[in-house]
Amino acid sequence: MSLNNNETTIVAFCCIYCAYAAADLAGSMRLQYPSNVRIIRTPCTGRLEVEYFLRAFENGADGVLVAGCEEGSCHFKEGNLIAKRRVNYARKLLAESGLEAERLKMVNVSAAGARLFTEHVREMAENVQRLGPSPLNRAKTRVQQEIKP
Amino acid sequence: MIVAERKSIPELLDMLPNNSKILVLGCGTCVTVCLAGGEREVSIISSALRIASKTWGLGYEVSELTIERQCDNVFIEQAIEAIEKVDVVLSLGCGAGVQAIAERFLKKPVYAGLNTKFLGVLEERGVWTEKCSQCGSCVLHEYGGICPVTRCAKHLLNGPCGGSREDRCEVRPDRPCAWQLIYHRLKNIGQLERLEKIAPPKQWSAGLSGGPRVIIREDHRI
Numbered sequence: 201m202s203l204n205n206n207e208t209t210i211v212a213f214c215c216i217y218c219a220y221a222a223a224d225l226a227g228s229m230r231l232q233y234p235s236n237v238r239i240i241r242t243p244c245t246g247r248l249e250v251e252y253f254l255r256a257f258e259n260g261a262d263g264v265l266v267a268g269c270e271e272g273s274c275h276f277k278e279g280n281l282i283a284k285r286r287v288n289y290a291r292k293l294l295a296e297s298g299l300e301a302e303r304l305k306m307v308n309v310s311a312a313g314a315r316l317f318t319e320h321v322r323e324m325a326e327n328v329q330r331l332g333p334s335p336l337n338r339a340k341t342r343v344q345q346e347i348k349p
Numbered sequence: 350m351i352v353a354e355r356k357s358i359p360e361l362l363d364m365l366p367n368n369s370k371i372l373v374l375g376c377g378t379c380v381t382v383c384l385a386g387g388e389r390e391v392s393i394i395s396s397a398l399r400i401a402s403k404t405w406g407l408g409y410e411v412s413e414l415t416i417e418r419q420c421d422n423v424f425i426e427q428a429i430e431a432i433e434k435v436d437v438v439l440s441l442g443c444g445a446g447v448q449a450i451a452e453r454f455l456k457k458p459v460y461a462g463l464n465t466k467f468l469g470v471l472e473e474r475g476v477w478t479e480k481c482s483q484c485g486s487c488v489l490h491e492y493g494g495i496c497p498v499t500r501c502a503k504h505l506l507n508g509p510c511g512g513s514r515e516d517r518c519e520v521r522p523d524r525p526c527a528w529q530l531i532y533h534r535l536k537n538i539g540q541l542e543r544l545e546k547i548a549p550p551k552q553w554s555a556g557l558s559g560g561p562r563v564i565i566r567e568d569h570r571i
Contacts (some may be wrong), residue, residue, distance in 0.1 A: 250393050251392050251396060254393065254396035254397060254400065258396060258399055293397050294397075296397065297397045297398075297401040298400065299400060299404060335404040336404060
């Protein structure tokens with residue numbers, strides 16, 4: 201897939217202790233990954249609430265990636281495990297609300313996992329591209345197209 | 350406290366009319382504690398409704414408010430302005446809260462966003478269990494503080510039924526046998542002799558079988 205896929209937007213909530221450092225390292229290593237990912241630095245994935253994921257979709261995200269530490273190595277002991285349960289709950293809510301649950305995914309990456317991080321991002325971007333833009337954005341695009349002269 | 354559970358989003362969509370202004374109204378008391386209808390759940394359910402509305406073109410306009418207590422007129426007053434602005438109210442209060450709101454806004458449809466389940470306690474994080482059936486004539490003192498009316502699936506006052514396996518209930522194997530608990534509790538507090546007494550048939554009319562109940566305290570009336 202193209203590295204410059206501008207059709208969809210993926211919001212990636214990255215834990216500062218692992219995935220954010222991995223993304224930083226990926227940059228230092230000149231590793232390429234899709235440019236439609238918007239990284240949001242978070243103090244711990246356990247800080248993320250269900251509302252954050254839903255609001256991201258409401259505000260135009262086509263996919264949301266939650267990247268936390270490997271299980272067992274959370275800086276705050278169990279923040280990533282809390283995040284995992286919240287992501288699962290949010291996926292259920294999304295499915296009930298008409299969005300594909302695959303649009304929200306949690307992955308675990310260590311601070312040294314730059315390559316793994318790029319693989320996760322690439323895989324997420326491919327999945328989201330396969331699903332197409334979020335129905336919320338499709339509606340918006342349709343309206344914009346209709347009002348175009 | 351009253352324990353409730355949220356209805357699924359498809360259930361809510363079936364209930365709510367298309368192209369309407371909806372107020373998702375939370376309650377800051379019991380349903381906040383049981384994580385079903387507090388400020389946070391109002392935010393989550395509103396967000397899910399907005400997503401569903403945009404996905405399926407339902408035309409909802411969703412607003413949010415949480416008041417301290419939906420079963421109390423003093424607090425309902427705080428919601429008047431918000432309720433007047435919308436077409437329907439989706440109450441995330443318990444059954445009493447929904448009815449209290451509906452009774453005070455005669456021309457406003459009020460829908461229940463939760464299924465009110467039982468009177469219970471928080472057993473551990475994320476686990477609530479039923480403890481009281483509000484039978485209207487409490488017998489807890491006879492049974493060491495463990496309610497056979499609620500916690501025995503067969504409501505036996507002269508138990509046990511003999512069907513329990515290990516210490517598990519025959520009807521709900523995921524729950525402990527209430528009579529096993531009663532026996533151990535009475536033994537621990539040295540009151541096993543209570544079990545020798547045969548309990549007479551219970552006066553069920555003090556409960557819901559006697560019709561909807563009312564309590565009037567003349568000393569507090571104005």
